[in-house]
Amino acid sequence: MLNLIFLGGFDYPHGMAGTRRIQNAINGLKGHPNISIQVIVLRQSSKKNSLAGVHHDITYETVMGDLFGYKLVFSMPLLYWRTRRKIHHLFKQGQSNVLYVYGPSSFDNSSAINYARGLGYKIIFDIVEDHEHAYHISKRLMHHAKIRHIRRLSRLALSKAHGIVVISSHLENKILSLTSGAVPIHKLSISIDMALYPKPYVKRDNSIHLLYGGSFGEKDGIPVLLNAFNELASKRNHVKLVLTGQGDDESMRILHGCIEASPFKNRISYRGYLDDNSYYQVLQEADILCMPRIDSEYAQAGYPFKLGEYLATGKPVIASSVSDLPKLLRNRKDAMLVTPGDSSAMAEAAGYLIDNPEQSRRIGESGRAIAKLKFDYREQGKDLYNFIHAIAASG
Template identity: 35%
Template sequence: MAGTQHLIHRMVCLRSYPEVTTRMLVLRQGRDFASDNAPSGVYEGTEYHTLGARMRPGISAFFGLPGYFAEGLRFLKRWRKADTRNILFVYGPPSSDNLLFTGYARRLGYRVAYYLVEDIRVQGHAGDVFARIKHGSGVFLTERIGRLADAVLVISRRLQDQIEPLVGGRCPVRRLPICVDLDAIVPADRPFGNPVRLFYGGTFAEKDKVELLLEAFEALCSRGRDLRLALTGRGSPDRMDAIRKRIEATACRDRIDWLGYLETGDYYRRLGEFDILCMTRGSSAFAQAGFPFKLGEFLAAGRPVIASRVSDITEYLTDRQDAVLIEPDSVAGIIDGVEWLLDHSDQARQIGLAGRKAAEQFFDVRRQSRTLLELLESL
């Protein structure tokens, strides 16, 4: 859901410009958004419609494809405005799910911009037939993205280095990092509580290495540190089952608070309750190509953040200045980072405040929206 919220922030801010109208066409793979909202309506001021809302994975879904594509084409034609610039902003790579839509949109006069946030070559996918087709077509079409796009935006330098040779100068390739709605998160400037509360929120995917955080937390408790750990989010059934079993197996399970899934507003309000926010990741190629969406929100909360050195993080943050940076895949790094903050509480407080300033400088969605709008207007 973090990626969906990230996109919604951008749509809301673009809509604040009087010359911009935003609408969202949600494809059936947007399962998080579709499961949380009605198939059609208005969300955060942006009109949206979900295609294939009733389609289910499996062979039977093939029978719904003609209606799925016809419905999408009708909306693209209906939403097109004459005598103005029309942009189709595609979140994710070209694939079998969106190729017909983007091709038709270009025929109608739309400019097409893709926003790539993951390396499709190493991205995992569900086992159903649609997911396999989508993934295979995504790999194939991304290698030819220069013929399909009027602009490509990427979330990291590694993706930029990967995409620019594929585009071959046919269209601009720009880096657009994560964004955060700073007005939605009130920074909390206060000393550590007693006990000190650690926090992780996210998708619990393999890349997030939550098991390492649990292992580090167990070691810290065994050393006599007075800590609690709060967890929130959701993931695949298999991953959530594995995390629950790992929690049940730890000797300090009575110090771990499972908050379930928090709605966005509640999640933002509660970030400031915690003392140390943990953004741990592994060193996989997938983690290195992307960028942790939650990092901007954690920094905005004004609390000290422990973050793994993956992707472009060191371009934005400096260790012991605006975050505590650790090596990925490192239990020892998590332990050392937490203990350093506990033993340097005054500096920890300043790191939290500096982290908020870093979020304001690099990840402010309103500042980024102006840059994005200028690019889209140039197409």
């Protein structure tokens, strides 16, 4: 019997990219025989989620709720103790115990990981970002302290891991080099549930709605998108922009400043953070979906989770050509790929899609076919299960 415990600082059961990645992994695994799954969330806000419960037949528990900022600093010993106690409680004698850690070893999970290894858990890390390049994405002191701590811990922790899951080719190559090939690596790209996108949406008006949904960090290139929209809106009166998602205080100030400075701000709608059902509805109602990542080492290392969701809708997607995207998507066939950071190229791509509706439809259909073939969690779950099972069975 495989006893699989997911551990991380992601929101659960409802949240953004990290939450959806973990949930899709769980959904792809839980149908296999002889496996039990539970989720330990280190800390999250009680305003977003219940701190404990059952979601999709999976039991989850938050170690400490509403633990952020300086409150976190003073409560670290208690967080360590409670996490270790929970991991000890979930360990099952006579079974194969695996701790699946979302993200790198950091100040809030390193104690628990070391304790779990000592108990007899096999440790698997799921790495989705390259924190070697993460210093510049925020000016906050807490962020810089966190990244320094992660960088110190990660190299040692990864070398002692029993297995590592990565989201991109960049991370696969980097970790292969760091571990000298001694640790098994499994590439798990972005994942989606195609059942959430069952039918094409029928337009109700003549407006063209561009949409961005996700985080608002520096890597996400929101000012680039807003500049592209301003250029497009100056020539087309029927174009509107819809934004949904969230970011830290610094990122949100930049977002609202860009909206306020736009001469077309009356055609920009910021919907805030949406629950899952509302978010998927907004995706289906959009005409063109935009992913304007910038060209930075940090952005190039990851793999934007939202891309899979965008493609699955069957709507045409405009995406910055970063990470593994050029290997996956054909420009003007499966998506419109543009130079990262180039707002004029993004505006031109949107104009092309608006002026060529039949080609736009074909691009959307082809992108959806790619999503179904490459990102469906059901297919990914088979390979992930085999990887975890092999790690659990190893000596």
